[in-house]
Structures are given as C-alpha cells and as structure tokens.
Amino acid sequence: MSPALGAHVVVDFDGTLTHLAVPWAALRDTLAVARIEDLWKDSDMGRWEAVTRAEVDAAGAAVPCEPVTTALAGVPSLAILTNNDEAAVERFLARYPELRARVRLVVGRRGLAGPKTDFDVFSRGYRRCVAAVAPAGRPASITYVGDMAYELDFAQRLGATAVAVTALQMTARDEAS
Numbered sequence: 001m002s003p004a005l006g007a008h009v010v011v012d013f014d015g016t017l018t019h020l021a022v023p024w025a026a027l028r029d030t031l032a033v034a035r036i037e038d039l040w041k042d043s044d045m046g047r048w049e050a051v052t053r054a055e056v057d058a059a060g061a062a063v064p065c066e067p068v069t070t071a072l073a074g075v076p077s078l079a080i081l082t083n084n085d086e087a088a089v090e091r092f093l094a095r096y097p098e099l100r101a102r103v104r105l106v107v108g109r110r111g112l113a114g115p116k117t118d119f120d121v122f123s124r125g126y127r128r129c130v131a132a133v134a135p136a137g138r139p140a141s142i143t144y145v146g147d148m149a150y151e152l153d154f155a156q157r158l159g160a161t162a163v164a165v166t167a168l169q170m171t172a173r174d175e176a177s
Helices: 024-031 036-041 045-059 066-072 086-094 119-133 149-157 165-176
Strands: 008-011 077-081 103-107 142-146 161-164
Touching: 008 066, 008 119, 024 036, 024 045, 036 045, 045 086, 066 165, 077 119, 086 103, 103 119, 119 142, 119 149, 142 149, 142 165, 149 161, 161 165
Parallel strands: 008 077, 008 142, 077 103, 142 161
Antiparallel strands: none
C-alpha cells in the first residue's frame, strides 16, 4: 500500500499518469472546433477517429509521469478514468507491463459516452472504476489522482480523497532535496 495514496486508486491518464504529445491546436483546427470536447455536440461520432489516432500515436512514445508512478508503486490495484480513448491507454500500458498488471479497468471516452467534465458522466465512469478496485462496501477508501480542478472536485463530491498531480510532483521534489 502506498502511504500517500492508499490501496485503491482511480487515476486520470493524460496530464497525470503520462503526458500525451498530441498536437491539440492543429487537431482542433482540422476538426473546426474550439475545444475537442465540442465534438460531443456533433452527431457524427466518426470525427472522433482523428482524435483517437492522434492519442494512440502519442501513447506509443509517452513515458510515465515519475512522481505519479512512484506514488502508485505500492498500490495493488487501480483503475483509469480518462477523456482519452481506451485504445491510447492500452497502447501506453502495453509498454509498461508491471503497471498494466495492476490496472483493473480503463474507462475512457468510448465507455463514458460523453464528456468527463459533465458530473453525471464522470460519476458513471467513477463508479465503474470504484467497483473494479474497491472491496465491497468500502468505496470511501478510494483516492482519485488527477490534474484538473473539475475532476478533483467531482471525485471529492463522490467521497474520494482527491490528490492533485502537482502535490505528488512537489512531494517528489521535496524528497529529492
């Protein structure tokens, strides 16, 4: 068990577990949207294919965020809740089998079927993640690690201990000093 995170963790992917080098600005221009999330308003789900390709390509070269993986080292099981496509997460995890072995569930864009910034969508995905990692009847023992204020707020509202990735980075810097 990681003393900082506990035994049961739900973690965000891009910006937390790793950083995907996706050319977001170019992708938004190509897709003619102000924000990638705006694609949820479009009935043509095929437009997400370009986003998925870019994420999967970036996942092939992405490296783990060391302070986060260090904090996760003692965590026996975790789940990933992300706005990214599950295929990108799986490509990343395939390159890190020790981490992959502890991931019980990945809930990504396809599984969410809506924007993670929507509390109801986040809640559905979060509850699936909790069911995969927490022993029955102990959902309050969940730690959520993320990089965005909305997700940390949502996780707290759902009873999790929310840990910002910046806090793990600061802890790592302090320990290195």
